[in-house]
Amino acid sequence: MQRSRKYPQRTIPRALLYIRILDDLLKRGKQFVSSGELARITGVRDVQIRKDISNFGPVGKPRVGYQIRALKNLLEASVQKKAVQVVLFGMGNLGKAIARYPEFHTEKIKIAAAFEKDPRLIGKDLNGIRVYSLEKVNSVVKRTRALIGINAVPKEAAQEMADVMVAAGLRGIINFCPTPITIPDHVAVKNIDLTIEFMTLLCDINP
Amino acid sequence: MQRSRKYPQRTIPRALLYIRILDDLLKRGKQFVSSGELARITGVRDVQIRKDISNFGPVGKPRVGYQIRALKNLLEASVQKKAVQVVLFGMGNLGKAIARYPEFHTEKIKIAAAFEKDPRLIGKDLNGIRVYSLEKVNSVVKRTRALIGINAVPKEAAQEMADVMVAAGLRGIINFCPTPITIPDHVAVKNIDLTIEFMTLLCDINP
DNA sequence: TTTAATTCGTGAAGCATTTAACGAATGACA
DNA sequence: TGTCATTCGTTAAATGCTTCACGAATTAAA
Secondary structure, eight states, X not given: OOOOOSSOTTHHHHHHHHHHHHHHHHHTTOOEEOHHHHHHHHOSXXXXXXXXXXXXXXXXXXXXXXXXXXXXXXXXXXXXXXXXEEEEEOOSHHHHHHHHOGGGBSSSEEEEEEEOSOTTTTTOEETTEEEEOGGGHHHHHHHXXXXXXXXXXXXXXXXXXXXXXXXXXXXXXXXXXXXXOOOOTTSEEEEOOHHHHHHHHHHHHOO | OOOOOSSOTTHHHHHHHHHHHHHHHHHTTOXXXXXXXXXXXXXXXXXXXXXXXXXXXXXXXXXTEEEHHHHHHHHHHHHOOSOEEEEEEOOSHHHHHHHHOGGGBSSSEEEEEEEOSOTTTTTOEETTEEEEOGGGHHHHHHHHTOOEEEEOSOGGGHHHHHHHHHHTTOSEEEEOSSSOOXXXXXXXXXXXXXXXXXXXXXXXXXX
């Protein structure tokens, strides 16, 4: 999926990180923060932070830093889209853990439903998430207006599920299966491949 | 953590992906594969694949492609380090799912032990992984020669656990907590931040 | 009021990665 | 055997990202 980009690709996840930190600082009653302070917290260089922020608009004050509330609003407006409904495919160990993950039950991200082959799980409720049979995908996706699917099925079924998701009209897939999936260009994928993350980290350690 | 790099940073995860695909093709009895074919499977451009592979040595044959076994051996020798022992911190939902994840019980990656605060879990065995109290970290890490720790505790305890891991001599941390952790320079971190992955995907969809 | 110190914002320079362009090698086939 | 199509490998160009360098704005304090 090619995106017509407004901002450099890599500033987006950083901006999302900044938002989270700013939120935290706000909750602790802080009003202003400098790029240097953010750098200490996030591990991102201060210049990088200033450059990132400058993509979104001038909001800092020399000698004072950024007003936290204003900066947070600016970043959210630029990068944090409105609430998104998500559907989960696969209710094995990983699926269950995802279903219980508190960050996926917020106002911004909400798991609206789950799908599973195993008939023993169908009809159950896990953490408020109803489990449906795969025949219901189209209707449930339509009803919930879900945009994103999480692929948490065993890797043998990865491509099959991806095809189902595409057919149901989902626009993005988070793929936890350690297998590349092929999908049409108008659907975005993000692969989260834990084995590869592991081995990459190992390469960093053991040069 | 600064690495003295042998290969471009981004070719490493791709090489790990190629290894997996090659393995799969081998199992299906294939002997040769071209960069074009790998491109179709992985979604990486064929030129990129040839360039990546050329980092490791000349191994392809014009008009034929790569001998799968030879290529796999070459990549593994370059990028796939020997087996690594891992320890898991936190046996909540996420920790349990990780403990049960089959890819973490292979010859290459093995979860050697887990640590948990909740006394009700201590002493239990989950999928062959023994759960210890936090006091045992140093001795267990030493005994198992673990190099990497997985941080799967609630985010409030993230920094505390990271400190424990560093003190125990671990050299790398996979951090699932949605919180930046600060650690000394000689320890490598990889953050896996599902919320940020989600919102980033959403930005890709909704440009 | 002036000076000094701090911090933002930005154009330019520096790196890293990807893509393009193309020669060279190889095997298939007439 | 010679020709042709295919595929690798590599140098060069293009792109994208990060870091540097520095001016401008602002506050604190002399």
